[in-house]
Amino acid sequence: MERISKKSKSKIPYHEIFIEQAPSAIAMFDRDMCYLATSNRWVEDYGLQSMELVGICHYDIFPEIGEDSKQLHKECIDKAIDVFDEIPFKFKDGTVKWLSFNIHPWYISKGKVGGLFIHTVDITPNKEDELKKVRTEDIFSKTKQIAKIGTWEVNLATNKVFWSKMTRKIHEVEESYKPNLEDGINFYEEKHSRQKLQSCVQDAIEKGTSFDLELEFFTAKQNHRWVRVIGKPEMSDDGYSSRIFGIMQDISDAKSSKFELDQAHAQLRAIYNSESTAIFSTDSTGTINHFNKGAEILLGYSASEMEGKQNPMGFLLIDEVNKFRRDLALLYGKNPENFSHYKNLTNEDVNDTREWTYVRKDGSTLSVMGTVSAVKNKLGNNIGYIAVSTDISEIKQYQNELLAKNQLLTFAEQMTMMGHWQWSLSDNTCKWSKSLYTIAEMDEDIDPLFSTFFNMVHPEDQPLISERVSDALRDKEFDSCTVRLITTTGKVRSVHIAGVVITNTKGEPVELIGTTQDVTDIKMAEKKFRGLLESAPDAMVIINEEGTIQLINKQTETLFKYTPDEVIKESVETLIPNILPSIKAAKFSNHTRQIGIIDKLFAVRKNGQKIAVQISMAPVQWEEGLIISLAIRDITKQRSAERKILKAKENLETLAHKLTNQNRQLADFTHITSHNLRSPVSNLNSLLDIYRTTDDELLRASLFEKFETVINHLTLTLNTLVEALKTKNPHSEEDIKEIQFEKVLSKTKDVLAGEILKTGAIIKADFSKCSKIEYHKIYLDSIFLNLVSNAIKYKSKNRKPVIEIESIIQDGKIMLEFKDNGLGIDLEQHGHKLFGLNKVFHRHPDAKGVGLFLTKSQIEAMDGTIYATSKVNVGTTFTINFN
Numbered sequence: 062m063e064r065i066s067k068k069s070k071s072k073i074p075y076h077e078i079f080i081e082q083a084p085s086a087i088a089m090f091d092r093d094m095c096y097l098a099t100s101n102r103w104v105e106d107y108g109l110q111s112m113e114l115v116g117i118c119h120y121d122i123f124p125e126i127g128e129d130s131k132q133l134h135k136e137c138i139d140k141a142i143d144v145f146d147e148i149p150f151k152f153k154d155g156t157v158k159w160l161s162f163n164i165h166p167w168y169i170s171k172g173k174v175g176g177l178f179i180h181t182v183d184i185t186p187n188k189e190d191e192l193k194k195v196r197t198e199d200i201f202s203k204t205k206q207i208a209k210i211g212t213w214e215v216n217l218a219t220n221k222v223f224w225s226k227m228t229r230k231i232h233e234v235e236e237s238y239k240p241n242l243e244d245g246i247n248f249y250e251e252k253h254s255r256q257k258l259q260s261c262v263q264d265a266i267e268k269g270t271s272f273d274l275e276l277e278f279f280t281a282k283q284n285h286r287w288v289r290v291i292g293k294p295e296m297s298d299d300g301y302s303s304r305i306f307g308i309m310q311d312i313s314d315a316k317s318s319k320f321e322l323d324q325a326h327a328q329l330r331a332i333y334n335s336e337s338t339a340i341f342s343t344d345s346t347g348t349i350n351h352f353n354k355g356a357e358i359l360l361g362y363s364a365s366e367m368e369g370k371q372n373p374m375g376f377l378l379i380d381e382v383n384k385f386r387r388d389l390a391l392l393y394g395k396n397p398e399n400f401s402h403y404k405n406l407t408n409e410d411v412n413d414t415r416e417w418t419y420v421r422k423d424g425s426t427l428s429v430m431g432t433v434s435a436v437k438n439k440l441g442n443n444i445g446y447i448a449v450s451t452d453i454s455e456i457k458q459y460q461n462e463l464l465a466k467n468q469l470l471t472f473a474e475q476m477t478m479m480g481h482w483q484w485s486l487s488d489n490t491c492k493w494s495k496s497l498y499t500i501a502e503m504d505e506d507i508d509p510l511f512s513t514f515f516n517m518v519h520p521e522d523q524p525l526i527s528e529r530v531s532d533a534l535r536d537k538e539f540d541s542c543t544v545r546l547i548t549t550t551g552k553v554r555s556v557h558i559a560g561v562v563i564t565n566t567k568g569e570p571v572e573l574i575g576t577t578q579d580v581t582d583i584k585m586a587e588k589k590f591r592g593l594l595e596s597a598p599d600a601m602v603i604i605n606e607e608g609t610i611q612l613i614n615k616q617t618e619t620l621f622k623y624t625p626d627e628v629i630k631e632s633v634e635t636l637i638p639n640i641l642p643s644i645k646a647a648k649f650s651n652h653t654r655q656i657g658i659i660d661k662l663f664a665v666r667k668n669g670q671k672i673a674v675q676i677s678m679a680p681v682q683w684e685e686g687l688i689i690s691l692a693i694r695d696i697t698k699q700r701s702a703e704r705k706i707l708k709a710k711e712n713l714e715t716l717a718h719k720l721t722n723q724n725r726q727l728a729d730f731t732h733i734t735s736h737n738l739r740s741p742v743s744n745l746n747s748l749l750d751i752y753r754t755t756d757d758e759l760l761r762a763s764l765f766e767k768f769e770t771v772i773n774h775l776t777l778t779l780n781t782l783v784e785a786l787k788t789k790n791p792h793s794e795e796d797i798k799e800i801q802f803e804k805v806l807s808k809t810k811d812v813l814a815g816e817i818l819k820t821g822a823i824i825k826a827d828f829s830k831c832s833k834i835e836y837h838k839i840y841l842d843s844i845f846l847n848l849v850s851n852a853i854k855y856k857s858k859n860r861k862p863v864i865e866i867e868s869i870i871q872d873g874k875i876m877l878e879f880k881d882n883g884l885g886i887d888l889e890q891h892g893h894k895l896f897g898l899n900k901v902f903h904r905h906p907d908a909k910g911v912g913l914f915l916t917k918s919q920i921e922a923m924d925g926t927i928y929a930t931s932k933v934n935v936g937t938t939f940t941i942n943f944n
Contacts, residue, residue, distance in 0.1 A: 089167070091176040092138055094119045094131075106183065108152070125151065134164070134177060141166050141174050143538075143561065147184065159188035165561075170630065186459050209311040215242055216304050217266060231288065231311045233280035250277040258290065265294040266302050269392070271410045275312065287316040293412065339429070342436060342447040347372040347403050350445070359429070359452060361422035373448070376420045385433075389413065408442050411435035417450065428457045479578040484511055486534075486571055500556065500579050502548035519545035519553065529558075534570050537562045543580065554581045600693040603681075608633045608641045611688060620695060622667040633691070637664050637676070644678065644689060664693065668928040668940075669888055673700045744771050747815030770811045796837050802828045802868060802877075809845045816853050822862040824849070831868040831875050834943060840919040847912040848939055852881035857934065875943045882936040886929070895929060 080087050083100040086107075091097055096114040104110055109122070120126055137144055143165040150160045161182045169175040211228030215221075222240045229238060232248060246262070249255040254276035261272035271293040278286055292307035339356040343349055349371055352364040360376055374382065390400040393409055402411065414432040421427065431450040435443045480497025484490075491509045498505045501517060518526050522544035533539040539560040546556045560575025594601050600617040604610055610628050618624065621636055628635060640662060664674045677692040748771065752764045806826055810817065817824070834841075849864060856862035862883060869876040886895065896917040920927045925944045931937040 086181045088119075088179050089176065090119060090179065092174070094134055094177070097176065103181075106181070137164050137166055137177055138174050141168075141172075145563075147188070158183055159185045211309045212306070213245075213309055214304060214306040217302055218304075228309050231280070231286065231309060233282045233284060238281075248278045248280070250279070254278060261292070262305065265292055265305050269294045269296050269302055271412060273410055285313075286311060287313045337451075339450040339452075340447065341367070341373070342445055343372065343403075344445045345403055345443070347374075349373065351447075356450075359421075359427075359450070360419060376422075378418050378420070381417055385413070385415070402446070406435070406443060408437070409435065411443070411446070416453070419450070427452060427454045429453060479576050481576050482509075482514075482574065484573040486573070497577055500548075500554065500577065501546065502550050502552065517546050517548070519547055521545075526558075530573075533560070533562050533573065537564055537568070537570060539573065539575065554579055556580065597692065599677075600695075602633060602636065602691040602693060604633045604644075604689050604691065606687055606689070608644065610635075617693070620666075620672075620693065621664065627667075635665075637662055637674070637691075637693070640676070640691075664695075668930055670928060672697050741771050741812060744813055744815045747819050751815065751818060767811065767814045770814070796839075797835055798838050799833055799835050800838055800841055801833050802826075802866075803832065805841055805845050806866065808842065809849050812846060813850055813853065816850070820853055820856060820862055822853050822856070822864065824864045824866070826866045828866075828868045830870050834875055836943065837919070837923060840923065843919060844916050844941070847916045848879045851912055852879065852883055852937075855883045855937075856881075857883055877941040877943070878938055879941075880936065880938040885933040885935050885937055886931040887933050888929070888931055896927070 077098045080089055080098040080100050084102060085100065086103040087100040088096060088103050089098040095116055095118050099109075099114055104114070112122070114122075120131065133144060136142060143163070145161075145163050147159060147161050149157050151157050161184045163178075163180040165178055166174040167176055167178055209227065209231065211231055212223075212225040213228050214223040216223075220242065222242055222245060224232070224238075224240050224245075226236075229236065232238075234240075242262075246255060246258055249258055254274075257274060258276060261270075261274060264270045265272060271291075273289070273291045275287065275289050278288060280286060289310040289312045290307065291309075292305050294302040295304045295306065297303040334353055334355075336354050336358055338353075339359040340351070340353040341349055341356045342351040348369060349367045350369065352362070352367040354364075356367075357363055362371075362376075386400050386402060387397045389395075389402050389406065389411065390397040393406060395405050412432070412434045414430070417429050417431045418426050419429055429450040430453050431448050433446055433448050436445045436447050438444050480494045480500055482494070482497055483492040489510065491511060491513070493501075493509050495505065501514075503509075507513070515523065515526060525542055525544060529540055529542055539562055541557065541559040543555060543557045546554050548554060557578045557580045558575060559578075560573050562570050563572040563574060565571050594603075594612065594614045595616075597614060597616065600620045601612075601614045602610060602617055603612040610631055610633055613623075613625055613628060617636075621628075623636075633640060643662070662674055662676060663671045665671055673696050675694045675696050677694075679690055681688050681690055745768065748764050748767055752761055752768075755761060755764075803826070806824070810824065816822070852864045853862055860882060862881060865878075865880040867878045867880075869878060888895070896913045917927055920941060920943075923943070926942045927939060929937055929939050
């Protein structure tokens with residue numbers, strides 16, 4: 062928990078300002094649901110202005126939060142899931158609001174959740190409208206069923222025809238029936254109705270005229286029907302009809318029964334007298350002849366004040382009337398100059414719906430949605446107009462508020478050079494914000510598709526986008542990424558893309574939404590800073606005030622043998638133990654420019670090797686706060702030179718030390734001799750055990766040959782052990798020969814054949830990068846024998862030993878790696894004595910602690926080095942640098 066708190070604390074300054082100034086209600090919590098940061102809107106929405114929130118538990122502030130919500134928060138943290146939902150929330154003052162909330166975890170590191178972000182939006186007005194819309198649609202749906210009214214639509218571009226459920230019922234066809242325009246027309250009576258309908262449909266396509274017809278037709282079951290068919294074309298920008306849509310009503314009963322006709326008139330009268338809808342009509346001169354109760358309530362005039370005395374110009378705006386007249390003139394091919402729909406439209410089927418501004422009797426105004434339709438006599442001539450209007454003032458208010466919020470969002474996007482997008486997977490349509498068009502330098506009139514954006518991505522980055530989208534559709538989670546975008550003007554810009562996946566009730570992805578931010582300038586600044594960092598002659602490490610590593614350069618990788626991913630966000634003491642007290646003692650402040658130098662420290666490489674270093678440190682002020690740069694210089698050679706000078710001054714002591722060392726080497730020789738003889742003897746015992754326990758004569762013959770090989774090697778070992786004493790002495794050029802690694806390994810396998818058979822050991826070798834070396838043959842044989850036998854000796858009980866040997870060329874130098882899957886060594890505990898004489902690290906009966914000591918002595922005698930990396934119960938890798 063301490064580690065999580067420390068890292069989460071280090072992240073907060075980078076997000077605190079963004080969260081505080083966010084235009085919406087956002088709060089950041091730790092794993093215990095204690096506040097880390099809040100936006101001003103959050104504090105305002107929840108009435109928390111007088112409280113210091115940071116560090117206080119969310120549940121202490123809102124004790125009314127139920128166990129279900131607490132459990133939901135816990136699941137979001139434990140399972141790292143996102144939650145989107147809508148809930149009614151009761152505030153302390155008793156008011157209830159509908160809130161849309163978005164909960165998602167934030168991460169300390171990959172896969173490690175540090176806490177939650179909660180974003181809430183007050184959707185009370187929208188929710189009330191939504192509920193009202195559902196009720197209205199339900200009433201409308203029931204009304205259509207009662208009136209037997211169905212809807213239909215013909216897409217002229219695709220020739221696809223849509224029939225509603227009621228339309229299919231009127232035609233008496235199955236739900237699976239797929240209609241088309243020609244078959245639909247063929248249902249109608251052939252001599253009169255069919256020809257009339259065909260003519261009107263043709264006029265609608267070619268002239269854009271609407272129609273309203275009463276026709277006879279025969280259902281799929283050959284039942285006779287009378288229907289009313291109303292159609293209206295939709296015109297595209299090029300002046301052609303793109304689709305025709307309308308309604309169809311079964312009026313069979315109305316045709317055959319006067320009672321039902323009267324009843325229909327009564328229903329229309331009830332609608333006309335509705336107080337919630339304003340309805341008025343005019344005669345052919347424009348004088349109002351009907352003014353219902355709804356119109357009286359809406360406008361404040363009485364029917365007696367209006368009927369027969371006034372025209373609609375008294376409560377209409379002249380500009381809107383002129384636009385209405387001009388639109389009708391253009392629609393019906395009339396001259397807009399001095400146009401009057403009363404005089405110039407004699408039998409056209411006028412039906413116009415648009416937004417109007419009405420002026421009440423008291424002078425106030427309101428917005429309405431009004432439909433103006435022509436009223437015809439039996440001859441089909443226009444004898445006036447009827448207008449049906451509904452108050453949409455509240456809707457307009459909500460629209461204006463939404464527009465203001467969108468403008469604020471647009472401004473925020475412009476400030477941050479960020480745009481948002483939506484991608485509907487069902488119809489492959491996309492929506493872009495204005496800022497995103499600006500980033501792409503694309504005309505806003507162009508309807509974007511996913512392919513539009515994908516084709517703008519730099520070809521080298523397109524596979525990354527494809528991978529992210531595929532993963533998102535599979536895992537329901539979109540991983541952010543940064544790619545290059547080629548704008549329409551050819552500019553290359555770096556953009557950061559983040560998104561979320563929206564799923565349906567079945568958990569299937571239906572939509573992707575997200576943001577795209579232009580980070581070109583940030584990337585350029587990073588490149589410049591990185592360039593300066595990489596040009597430094599020393600290893601450079603950038604840390605924050607807590608000592609956490611933020612950035613390293615290539616020289617640091619070379620010096621310490623760590624990759625950036627292994628050390629970034631780790632403590633600087635991973636590289637330089639005990640440096641933090643020296644940094645804190647320097648007391649750097651925001652205004653400090655002094656450079657501090659520390660030269661009595663040591664650094665630790667990845668392999669555990671310690672090196673003497675000199676460190677220069679200086680503060681740098683960034684937007685996120687104070688950071689400290691450390692310039693690290695390896696002074697190992699300098700220290701070595703200092704030691705040589707000291708040794709030169711202490712010749713007598715050095716001589717005494719040499720004499721003592723020679724005596725120690727004589728004592729060590731006994732152990733070395735025992736060790737080098739033990740492996741062949743042990744191998745003979747293993748071969749002998751196998752020989753005694755097998756009845757296979759072929760195997761016995763093979764083992765007998767191996768006896769001879771091992772005995773010969775034992776003899777050779779005895780003859781050459783004396784030569785091994787020369788390890789500490791300079792060797793002659795005659796000792797150096799060109800040696801094939803494969804031959805040395807083959808010899809080693811023969812010597813250890815018994816142990817290999819007994820343990821089932823698998824030895825893999827790859828000498829393709831370097832197959833030979835000029836080296837001391839006795840030493841190389843001993844090195845192979847010691848390292849391979851050690852790997853077999855310290856094998857895991859749970860698996861067969863696997864030994865992998867590989868040659869490497871690095872910086873022009875030959876290297877060998879011996880890798881096994883054995884018991885491994887705890888280097889933190891034993892690393893400092895790994896190559897010491899008589900040092901053992903496992904309770905193996907044959908462990909004597911001589912082999913690695915001898916191997917290291919032989920390698921260093923040839924000016925080489927050896928080091929190990931290991932993990933307990935995983936295995937050990939020995940790396941030899943032959944220099």
